[in-house]
Amino acid sequence: MTPIPPHPPETAQTLNLTINGRQVSAQAGETILEAARANDIFIPTLCFLEGLSAQGSCRLCMVEIAGSAKLHPACVTRIQEGMEVTTETERLRDYRRNIIELLFSERNHVCAVCVASGHCELQDLASELGVDHISFPCRYPTLAVDASHRRFVLDHNRCILCTRCVRVCAEIEGAHTWDVKNRGIRSLIMADFDAPWGDSETCTGCGKCVHVCPTGALFEKGLAVAEMRKQRPALPTLVANRATEQR
Amino acid sequence: MTQREALQQQAEQRQQVLDAFSHHLLVCAGLGCLHNDEIIKALRKEIAAQGLEQQILVRKAGCMGLCALGPLVLVLPDAVYYQTVTPQDAGEIVAALGKEPVQRLLLPADLPFFSKQQKKVLALSGRIDPENIDDYLAAGGYASAVNAITAMSPPEILRIVGESGLRGRGGAGYPTGLKWATVAQAAGERKYLICNADEGDPGAFMDRSVLESTPHAVLEGMLIAAYAVGAHTGFIYVRAEYPLAVKRLQLAIREAERNRLLGQGVCGTSFDFTVQLRLGAGAFVCGEETALIESIEGRRGTPRPKPPYPAENGLWGSPTLINNVETYANIPLIIARGAAWFAAQGTEQSKGTKVFALTGRIKHAGLVEVPMGMTLREIVFEIGGGIPDGHAFKAVQTGGPSGGCIPAEHLDAPISYESLSALGSIMGSGGMIVMDDTSNMVDIVKYFMEFCMEESCGKCVPCRVGTAQIHSLLQKFCDRQASADDLAALETLCDLVKTTSLCGLGQSAPNPVLSTLKYFRQEYLDRMADPSGPHQEGQL
């Protein structure tokens, strides 16, 4: 994982920019996503999670910047003085819808029988962006469910490879149990060197991965749909507390 | 005696040894040519039998380029080339020395394959023994590096490289001088240098040939670069599938160290520079600079978002200069002959020469070096000798698996970064695949998409899932199951993958589809569910 370089701490310089025509100001070193969220401007994200390193891989947060022909991922693009950012256009909405559709087509996302239904970030974004059908043929891969862990289950059928679990385990818990194996469309999340989760020698059983997982790919055994609430907001607090302790 | 004088003496001594022979027989010893060891043995045996060891020198040399007619043997000073030589030809070749050449094996002296080329980077390929540093020294090698380090200042070198107009030969064509200046100016005590020798495009062997033929030229370029930007540690990231290149690089590094051209106190100055090899495990994406850096750092080779660019934040967070093999190999020439000499060739924005690996349906497949601005037609029909077996030219794909396919009506386009990209293709690292009228574009494009799908690292969604979906759609066309909706979906997906992917692999993967949709659309329409023509399996 490659964290983008830490914010320059010494400067508390304020920069002015516009987002969707609105004047906003934010601290130098902040990303477009941070500036937007601080001003209640919604930009969809899936791989991003506050408290973890940003990796810019889901491509949902792509925005337009005046003067640049390319699109830019808001989660890893730092703001600049005078920047003119547009987060909502028909084109961006189309791309985002297509990306969500690709994710649904990739694996077996049958919401009706998923523990996460009703509190799944993929499902939420789909309805937010108005994805009511999938334009691409579903691939229906045959994928395993790893229920070898005493308390938790990994269901590859619902994994969107956002690597939040990988990052939280490596960056917050310090165990680095998870990583990705294979590449491309065959990529899979794996524990240790491809061990059943239950046999993992590094897993501490803390469950952080389960809580950061945006979908029903990681869940706790024995919980009914309504109980499978994930505690994502706890993460920034945890990180902040850590940072204070370390000082 | 200074280091400089010592090297000069060493070069002169080698030259005397070489000059003492009346004839040199140089045998192509690239990986591509088979039986070259046996040919060398047979020639030596023949020469020994006739007691001519003092007059005739047999040497192995790097690739001579005309691989389709290899192995080649070059006779010097006559400059006669023999083609498709076998060990059995040794007797005749030796007997003919100083007399009429062996007509049966002779390559025509005026073959456009050789006469139309302008060998700069490849000038010494096939002319010197890559495993002998003295050969390189005798040919004037390392003079640029010694001169740069002992007599020039880093800003002076940066200025020359900038003025030359050299652009990166690894694909993106970023101005080399600008990149060097960024690294030189970047804050940071420790800086790194990387040579990108991952060359993973199918059918490409430009960099391999440079590494195998003139490994010291690459080291010399790196040495000059390191001095100019202030780096003391360099890495060559070379794919493990190139065992001969790896072996020759190892040897070259050892010999350069022994001659104090690498290591502590280069050339008796206080400048230190060491070079290490890192072997890539064959993932195409590891040629992408940030994935390559992740790989050297010991992690999974997946690209990082840019910015930050390696020049500011690269290997282990330090400013890092990463250039391609051919880019580095140009540097000693530019330092030796000056920026104006280099800039005199090429087009307004693309200077110098470029090496291409010419393959596919073409008579003289091989490695060629041509000035930028030469037309595709000259390369395909003059240098390449045209299409074999009476077939007609259909398209040429430049830039590897993710380059566009350029049709006959654009054959007069000049080779340059700008004109290729205007045609929907890319310069890439210099692959050039020629297709004739037996090639079916949809089949070919499906093959390239399969490559990109297999090589996608899987990090970002558009490339990971998009390339797989595009591949399935192309399969439908091949199976004649495609509908008008599928054609629309194909165009939507290509735009999505090109526009939103994280790295160059995804961003360029749709090029073959987009360019063939533009230039050969009828082939897609012909292969839709409602058939309007007989289905024929195309060849690749």
Ligand SMILES: Cc1cc2nc3c(=O)[nH]c(=O)nc-3n(C[C@H](O)[C@H](O)[C@H](O)COP(=O)(O)O)c2cc1C
């Ligand atoms: C998928 C992908 C593969 C690449 N493979 C190579 C390669 O094999 N060799 C290379 O020199 N550059 C390769 N590049 C380009 C590098 O990222 C980089 O631009 C280059 O090494 C910079 O050197 P240059 O400025 O001398 O061209 C690749 C880029 C991408 C996106």
Ligand code: SF4
């Ligand atoms: S298991 Fe969950 S958190 Fe981990 S990569 Fe898959 S979707 Fe993301």
Ligand code: SF4
């Ligand atoms: S574009 Fe493809 S290869 Fe590049 S980061 Fe995305 S998935 Fe990986």
